Amino acid sequence: MIISQVGDNISEQFENIHLHINKTTFLQGERLWFKAYVREQKTGLPSLLTSNLHVALFNKEGEEVKRKLIYIQNGLGQGSFAIDSTMTDTEFTLLAWTNYMLNFKKLTPFSQKIKLVNYDTVSKISSEPTIQISVYPEGGQLIEGAYNNIGILVNNGLSKGLAVNDLTLIDDSGKVIRNNITTNELGMGKAGFMVEAGKSYSLQFDKADFPTISKSLPEAYKIKSV
Template sequence: MSKKLISFLFMIVAATCFRAQNKAEKALELFSEKYPQEKVHLVFNKNSFIAGENLWFKSFVFDGYDISGISTSLFVELYDSNKVQIGKKIIPLINGQGSGNFILPESLKEGIYYVRAYTTWMANFNEDFQAIKPVVIYNPSSPQKLVPNTDSKWTAAAFPESGTFIDGINTKFAVRLQSKGITPSEWSGYVVDAEKPDVKITSFKGFDQNVGAFSITPQTGKKYQLIVTDSKGNKQTIDLPPVADSGIHLKV
């Protein structure tokens, strides 16, 4: 077979693959437009409460980087450490924002509780974007006392919101902190090339005790690491996924 014929066949195969990938990318872009993904961010009026007080909260619902106009209401639920629901509110959303409160029963046992927030639309997608925040509730009358676990270790996880990590494409990562106790109130992170650990590529601060985010444009052949540090100097290093040469990137 001549070199010219081989080159011609190669060009046909390459063009066919390019058209197929183009169609797939357009299909995913259309899916993203038709089915945008919401994320919830919750803010409390303080970090800890006493049984009988009001727990006030403000919510922000995002679609990508913008305030979402998809949902008109938000479900906010309060749970104890055994996943028993203590209360539930349906909060009207105006321009993606809403606020409300829970009146904490005076009979609540002292301990760590959790507030969960989500929209009906979010039930169609991954639960990772629902807001779940721990809250400490004290009760002087409770026989059960909360012993602060200051040595409780936390773990961090990072995942690309598009599901892919492709050479030359700016990718946003979501970062989540988890702990059997209370996650640190202040924490931050930065990304490095594993071969140049002293050079920060990008850095960020946590939005709250549980969630943070950063963006990076990767290069093939490089290994990236995320270093997360709390205010006490505790540190954790996470390997980011390998960088793919090519693929389909769905921007969320």
């Protein structure tokens, strides 16, 4: 949050932080990639106020194990962490915050749980086909009454990305909004659509040899009229 003062009037400018990460389960030797979005909470537009973003990994005991200071320009930034031998726990938390947020208890940092598995564990996991779908709205949230882009990540349940070409976006009435949505060999894809007021949306994957999988999109943010 940033506070600006004009005369005797003080206005609060809240920001939302979102990290779009390549996946949430890793083997040692892999790399966690992320793209950072910092948006104005009121308008949903890229923030022009924040230039530095702290991104760090914490272990189960709450101890910081890695941190980076990411340069934010026009609300965007990016970076990565090596998943190396110094990370011996099986669970970590990825946090992102600005210095301003530390001054206000009601503002919470972006948080995402990260899991590490070893090769022995992977060999014991069932080989039955599974599909996991993750959705990342651009800017961290959907905006009602606007054209929105979403990032999509599809993996096989063992953090290996899958290339698919038959994801379908539907609304809560079952109407098809987009079909034949694709992801690349890393399991990453993108889709854009107009979010209507009062509507909810989900992604569906329906293919032979796999159960039908549905992933609900987050509720859209309603912009208050001035």
